[in-house]
Amino acid sequence: DTGVSQNPRHKITKRGQNVTFRCDPISEHNRLYWYRQTLGQGPEFLTYFQNEAQLEKSRLLSDRFSAERPKGSFSTLEIQRTEQGDSAMYLCASRVLDASGETQYFGPGTRLLVL
Amino acid sequence: GNSVTQMEGPVTLSEEAFLTINCTYTATGYPSLFWYVQYPGEGLQLLLKATKADDKGSNKGFEATYRKETTSFHLEKGSVQVSDSAVYFCALDSGGYQKVTFGIGTKLQVIP
Numbered sequence: 001d002t003g004v005s006q007n008p009r010h011k012i013t014k015r016g017q018n019v020t021f022r023c024d025p026i027s028e029h030n031r032l033y034w035y036r037q038t039l040g041q042g043p044e045f046l047t048y049f050q051n052e053a054q055l056e057k058s059r060l061l062s063d064r065f066s067a068e069r070p071k072g073s074f075s076t077l078e079i080q081r082t083e084q085g086d087s088a089m090y091l092c093a094s095r096v097l098d099a100s101g102e103t104q105y106f107g108p109g110t111r112l113l114v115l
Numbered sequence: 116g117n118s119v120t121q122m123e124g125p126v127t128l129s130e131e132a133f134l135t136i137n138c139t140y141t142a143t144g145y146p147s148l149f150w151y152v153q154y155p156g157e158g159l160q161l162l163l164k165a166t167k168a169d170d171k172g173s174n175k176g177f178e179a180t181y182r183k184e185t186t187s188f189h190l191e192k193g194s195v196q197v198s199d200s201a202v203y204f205c206a207l208d209s210g211g212y213q214k215v216t217f218g219i220g221t222k223l224q225v226i227p
Contacts, residue, residue: 006158031212031213033214033215035215040219040220041219041220042119042204042206042217042218042219042220043159043204043215043217044217045214045215045216048212048214050212055212056212056214089158091158091159093215095213102147102213103149103161103164104161104208104213104215105161106151106158106159106160106161107158108157108158109157109158
């Protein structure tokens with residue numbers, strides 16, 4: 001299967017600690033997105049990469065958050081000095097051009113719990 | 116800005132009942148429209164999509180028609196099954212970077 005993968009699937013951490021999540025998009029997809037989903041809500045856009053360039057960041061992405069995509073393949077999302085409000089599902093997506101046009105496919109997500 | 120409004124749940128139906136989940140949108144330009152499904156503890160799966168007005172997306176017995184005149188993309192299924200129990204998200208993408216804007220999600224519970 002060559003879908004989007006994310007690691008870890010679950011992360012429990014204590015407030016104030018740093019965490020890093022990884023996303024491996026579908027091979028050769030140059031567009032990669034990060035979203036955050038809190039309980040009972042739809043996902044909200046965080047940031048977007050085209051190849052290795054980070055082209056857009058949501059105002060939801062505070063200065064404690066940083067995302068990279070160093071070689072235009074996998075991406076990492078780091079949260080420094082975690083807060084309880086950071087508890088959420090973090091979703092990664094990559095975009096593919098298929099027979100019916102462009103479609104965004106999502107990974108399984110990383111569920112973060114900050115204690 | 117873009118926005119998606121969908122009916123709040125939960126929606127509880129008996130098996131084999133008819134399903135409608137309403138979705139309306141506000142967007143500039145000509146967005147593509149999607150329905151995603153999320154099963155408990157899992158990520159989002161694309162259920163169906165439509166890229167232009169009057170297109171009908173369909174998959175696994177679900178269907179939705181892109182209605183530009185009413186800015187709607189209602190999800191329907193003629194006969195739901197217990198296995199359809201999940202949260203359904205209406206969504207659109209548009210703009211230069213094509214980020215997706217989601218509705219709040221509608222939880223569907225199908226009882227035997």
